[in-house]
Amino acid sequence: MDRLVFLLGTGVARGTVLALFALSLVLIWRATRIVNFAAGAMAVVGVYVGVAVTGATGSWWWGLVATVVAGGLLGFVVERGVLRFASARSPLSGVILAIGLVVVLQSLLGIVFGQEHEPVQPPFSDRPLQVGGVPLLSPYDLFVVVVALGLLGALRLLFVKTSLGLQLRAAAFEPEVSRLLGVRVARMRTVGWVLAASAASLAALLAVPNELGLNPHAADMLFVSAFTVAVVGGLDSPGGALLGGLTVGVVTSVVTGYLGATLAPVAVLGLLAAVLLLRPSGLFAQAEARRA
Amino acid sequence: MNARRTLLLAAGGLVLAIGATFLLDPFRNYQLALVAAYLCATAGLTVLVGLSGQLSLGHAALMAAGGYGYALTVNALTGAGVDGVGRFLGGIVGAVVVSGVVGLLLGLAGARLHGPYLAGLTLTLVVAVPAVAASVPALQGDRGVRTAFDGVPAPLRSLIALEQWQAWVALAVAAVAVTGLVLLRDGRAGLRMRAVRDDEVAAALAGIAPARVKVLAFVASAVTAGLGGSVLVFVTQSVSPGAFPLGLSLLLLVAVVVGGLGSLLGAALGAVLVVLLPWLVGTVTDALPLPDAVVQRLDGTLASLVFGVLLIALVAGAPGGLAGALTAARARRRARRAAGGAGGRRRTRPSRGGAAAAPPTGDPSAPARPATPTPTPSTPREPVRTPTEG
Numbered sequence: 001m002d003r004l005v006f007l008l009g010t011g012v013a014r015g016t017v018l019a020l021f022a023l024s025l026v027l028i029w030r031a032t033r034i035v036n037f038a039a040g041a042m043a044v045v046g047v048y049v050g051v052a053v054t055g056a057t058g059s060w061w062w063g064l065v066a067t068v069v070a071g072g073l074l075g076f077v078v079e080r081g082v083l084r085f086a087s088a089r090s091p092l093s094g095v096i097l098a099i100g101l102v103v104v105l106q107s108l109l110g111i112v113f114g115q116e117h118e119p120v121q122p123p124f125s126d127r128p129l130q131v132g133g134v135p136l137l138s139p140y141d142l143f144v145v146v147v148a149l150g151l152l153g154a155l156r157l158l159f160v161k162t163s164l165g166l167q168l169r170a171a172a173f174e175p176e177v178s179r180l181l182g183v184r185v186a187r188m189r190t191v192g193w194v195l196a197a198s199a200a201s202l203a204a205l206l207a208v209p210n211e212l213g214l215n216p217h218a219a220d221m222l223f224v225s226a227f228t229v230a231v232v233g234g235l236d237s238p239g240g241a242l243l244g245g246l247t248v249g250v251v252t253s254v255v256t257g258y259l260g261a262t263l264a265p266v267a268v269l270g271l272l273a274a275v276l277l278l279r280p281s282g283l284f285a286q287a288e289a290r291r292a
Numbered sequence: 293m294n295a296r297r298t299l300l301l302a303a304g305g306l307v308l309a310i311g312a313t314f315l316l317d318p319f320r321n322y323q324l325a326l327v328a329a330y331l332c333a334t335a336g337l338t339v340l341v342g343l344s345g346q347l348s349l350g351h352a353a354l355m356a357a358g359g360y361g362y363a364l365t366v367n368a369l370t371g372a373g374v375d376g377v378g379r380f381l382g383g384i385v386g387a388v389v390v391s392g393v394v395g396l397l398l399g400l401a402g403a404r405l406h407g408p409y410l411a412g413l414t415l416t417l418v419v420a421v422p423a424v425a426a427s428v429p430a431l432q433g434d435r436g437v438r439t440a441f442d443g444v445p446a447p448l449r450s451l452i453a454l455e456q457w458q459a460w461v462a463l464a465v466a467a468v469a470v471t472g473l474v475l476l477r478d479g480r481a482g483l484r485m486r487a488v489r490d491d492e493v494a495a496a497l498a499g500i501a502p503a504r505v506k507v508l509a510f511v512a513s514a515v516t517a518g519l520g521g522s523v524l525v526f527v528t529q530s531v532s533p534g535a536f537p538l539g540l541s542l543l544l545l546v547a548v549v550v551g552g553l554g555s556l557l558g559a560a561l562g563a564v565l566v567v568l569l570p571w572l573v574g575t576v577t578d579a580l581p582l583p584d585a586v587v588q589r590l591d592g593t594l595a596s597l598v599f600g601v602l603l604i605a606l607v608a609g610a611p612g613g614l615a616g617a618l619t620a621a622r623a624r625r626r627a628r629r630a631a632g633g634a635g636g637r638r639r640t641r642p643s644r645g646g647a648a649a650a651p652p653t654g655d656p657s658a659p660a661r662p663a664t665p666t667p668t669p670s671t672p673r674e675p676v677r678t679p680t681e682g
Contacts, residue, residue, distance in 0.1 A: 035408035037349075037415075085608035092347050095411050096549055097607050099349070099542050103600030110593035220538060224419045227412045235408075263427055265420040272416050276405055 002134045007257040008250060009128075013141035015249020016148035017207045021222060022229035022241040023152060024200035029235045030172045031192035034086060034094035038101040039200045040223030042078065044216060045105055046071035046201025047208055048113060051120060060123035067205045068198045075197025079190050109216035117213035144206045151199065152242060159238070168192055221265065225252065228272040247271075295475055302471040309463045318455040323567050325455070325527050328462035331563040332469040332520030334547050335556055336513035339473050341545075342554020343482060344509035345489035346402050350414030351517045352541035353421050354391050354398075358518020359531040361390025363437040364430065370440045380442060380526070384465070387522035388515050395514020399507035418541045422533035436532025439525060462523045469516040470556060476512055477556075485509050539596070546603045552615030561614050570595035 021039070028036045036042075050067030054060050082101055086094035124143055128135035137145075159165035170178040171188035179185050203226075204219050211218060229248045233240025248271065255267040313321050337351050348354075365386025369379045398417070402410045426433040443449075444457040452460075476482055487495040488502045496502055525531045547566045551558025573595040577587050606614075 029408075035412065037408075037411070082604060082608075085604075092341065092345070092407065093607055095347055095408060096545065097604060099545055100600045100603035100607065103539075103542055103546060103596050103603065105600075107593040107597035107600060111589055111597065114589055115593075217538075220419060224412075224416050228416065231409065231412060262423050265416070265423040266427060269416045269420040272413060273401065276401060276409060276413055 003257065004254075006128065006135050007253045009137045010141060011250035011253030012246060013137060013144050013249070014207070014210070014253055015246040016145050016152075016242075017203050017245075018222075018226050018229045018249050019242045019245025020148045020151060020206075021200050021203035021226035022233065022245055023155065023238055024196040024203070025226060025230045026233075026235060026238050026241050027155075027192050027196040027199070029230070031168070031189050031196075032083070032086075032094075032172075034083065034098070035227070035230075035235070036196070037095055037098035037223075038078065038105065039197075039226070040204075040219035041102040041105040041109075041216075042074050042197055043071060043200040043204035043222075044109065044214075044219045045074055046197075047204045047214060047218070048109060050201075050205050051118075051214060064202070064205060067201045071201025072194040072198040074201075075193040075195075076190060078197070079193035083193075106216045113216070115215055117215045117218075119213045120208045122209035140209065147206065148203070151202065155195070155199070156238065164191070224265070225268055228268050228275075231272060232275050295479075298471060298474050298478065302467050302474075306463060306467040309467075310460055313452075313456050313459045313463075316456075316459075318453050321453070321455040321459040322527070323571070325459040325462035325523070326567045327563050328459070328466035329520045329523035329527065330544070330547070330566050331466045331560055332523065333517040333544055334551070334559040334562045334566070335466075335470050335473050336516030336520075337544055338548045338551065338554055338556065338559040338562075339477060339485075339516075340509055340513035341548060343477060343489060344485040344506055346506060346510065347407065347411045347545075348398070348414045348510075348513070349411050349541050349545060350398070350417040351513075351544045352536040352538065353414070353418040354394060354514045354517035355521030355524065355540070356421050356531070356533065356536035357394040357514075358387035358391040358521030359525040359536070360425075360431060360437065360521075361518065362387040362522035362525050363439045363531045366439045367437065375440070376445070379440075380461075383439075383526075384519070384522055387518045391514045391518020391521065392511055395511045395518075396507065398514065399510025402510050403503035403506045415538075415541075418536070418538050421536055425533040434533060436530055436534070438530045441529055442526065458527050461526060465519050465523050469519045473512065473516060474556060481505070481508060543596070543599065546599045550599070550602055550606055550614060552617075555615035557618075558615030565599075569598060573598065 021043070024039055025036055028034060028039075046067045049070035050063040052063075053066035054063030057063070078101060082097055083094065086097050122140040124139040128138045129142075130136070157165075159169060167178070167183045168188050168191060170181070171183050171185040172192070175185045178188075204222060207222055208214050208218060211222075225248055226245075229241060229244040231244075232247055233242070233244030248268065251267055251271060252264045256264050313324065316324060333351050333355050336354075337348060340346055340348055362383040366379055366383040369375075369382045374382065398414065401413055405413065422434065425431040425436070431437065444452060444454055448457065477485075484495070484500050484505045485508075487498065487500055488505045492502045495505075521531075521536070524535065528535075543566055544562075547562025548559060550565060551560070551562035570592060574591060577590045577594065582590075
């Protein structure tokens with residue numbers, strides 16, 4: 001029972017990070033109708049920058065700032081430099097460009113930093129706190145939950161309460177009409193990419209201390225899980241991302257705890273397949289109009 | 293192209309390729325066998341993506357399915373005392389069955405999903421391969437399964453080396469796989485796939501069942517990828533999850549796009565690139581005076597960097613890929629030759645036109661037109677507007 005509580009706790013911590021990463025996919029999907037398959041590789045670039053800055057300044061917080069800034073910059077460069085070649089007619093070209101980006105970024109990281117798993121220390125202790133004699137969450141997990149939830153809340157406020165958020169939503173939802181009403185649609189798209197890439201980089205930075213370590217492929221599994229989260233929640237639904245993140249986080253944590261870490265990808269695959277076969281557009285997405 | 297002509301061409305091409313193995317040294321023959329193995333997978337992938345419009349990032353997993361199917365069947369047959377050709381064919385059947393079943397399941401999912409959802413599902417599948425191998429005891433986890441050694445058959449032993457024999461087998465399997473795909477593409481099924489790819493609703497209105505067509509495309513693609521996997525296992529005598537990583541899946545997609553989506557010639561070019569480019573890059577970095585640590589870092593990564601840049605450049609600049617660029621270049625050349633002939637005739641009159649001058653205004657020949665694959669050579673001789681001319 002204690003073990004289950006502990007696993008649920010770490011599952012929730014992992015789930016909020018996944019939700020943050022999945023939110024990045026949702027943001028880009030809503031803004032451009034592209035699933036950013038390069039999100040993982042882009043986030044890892046941000047984490048490498050952050051870890052380098054932490055090493056140079058000795059402060060984890062500067063590393064965090066650097067990660068967010070580097071992620072945002074990369075998002076800007078990618079949107080303006082690469083993804084604008086995606087053709088609107090073929091939905092595949094965006095995916096293929098993103099795959100090209102993954103290959104380029106991962107091989108560049110491999111050339112510059114090598115393929116070794118570099119352990120990353122969390123800024124706080126990752127030893128679980130005892131709550132009523134039951135090991136529950138480590139201070140680091142708690143920090144992760146607070147940061148991720150805080151960011152999710154801030155993004156929600158940005159989208160719902162501010163003029164920029166309204167413009168972002170309008171540009172994503174109805175680009176033509178928004179343009180006529182004076183919204184700079186191209187700029188909104190870029191802003192969406194920058195926000196999404198920063199969020200993904202931050203999520204990856206938070207997740208890395210709990211993983212094997214930092215290497216160019218460190219975010220592959222994170223991306224796959226986040227994609228599952230986005231699908232479970234519905235690619236169009238930011239609220240679904242949180243619920244989906246908690247679901248996937250708890251499922252992988254429980255499977256890892258009881259059946260072994262090697263089985264976690266199988267559990268994710270099973271969950272993804274089940275959701276896709278039962279509700280192809282996600283559990284929380286609004287029903288789409290019939291196509292045929 | 294009718295079926296008999298396709299079969300004759302395939303047989304001729306196979307004989308030529310087998311003849312060519314006598315000109316190659318053992319290492320080149322080994323590379324040729326790898327090219328043939330990857331060709332099976334890229335050909336299947338190009339038909340799936342180019343013809344039916346479904347994107348799979350999981351073809352490495354399908355190759356793994358074929359490889360494990362082959363290895364397990366071969367080991368079972370070895371246990372039962374079968375060997376030689378019977379064992380190999382049995383292994384191939386095993387590969388076809390296993391990869392076909394996995395492909396059928398994915399295809400059933402793919403028929404309900406579109407675009408990014410299917411891509412994500414297949415991506416998850418390929419990430420889960422090591423986990424599946426670790427969780428099923430018969431697959432022996434990361435160590436993988438070793439198979440018995442298939443040497444050169446006794447009658448040929450004095451003639452050819454092992455690598456050459458492996459290249460023959462690989463080429464034969466690839467020929468069967470590619471011929472099957474050509475027949476599929478040129479037949480009724482291929483037409484239906486293109487119809488579904490271009491407009492699913494219109495295809496359904498025309499009496500085509502889109503789901504069935506998509507599943508068929510996925511199964512065909514999976515079976516050929518599985519054949520490729522079994523050839524890899526035949527050549528290396530072992531199969532392990534490490535041989536089919538996510539990177540291979542992405543590389544196959546890169547190869548297919550670089551070659552030109554939907555083109556089997558492009559798939560062949562892509563397969564050659566997948567094998568030769570890393571080797572070429574490795575030779576160059578070994579030749580350069582670099583420290584060992586740098587060479588080790590560049591090993592593999594530099595080649596994939598080239599692949600990635602090539603992919604982005606091609607999608608941005610030449611969506612037809614290498615095969616598309618070849619076709620366009622051929623059409624341009626033919627058009628230029630036709631134009632040059634017409635210009636030459638006119639230049640017998642004293643005129644101000646140099647050799648590089650633009651064709652005379654009345655010339656209806658090609659450079660201004662979009663390059664078509666088959667410009668008829670006779671067009672310059674038929675000035676359409678003779679009645680009004682002069």
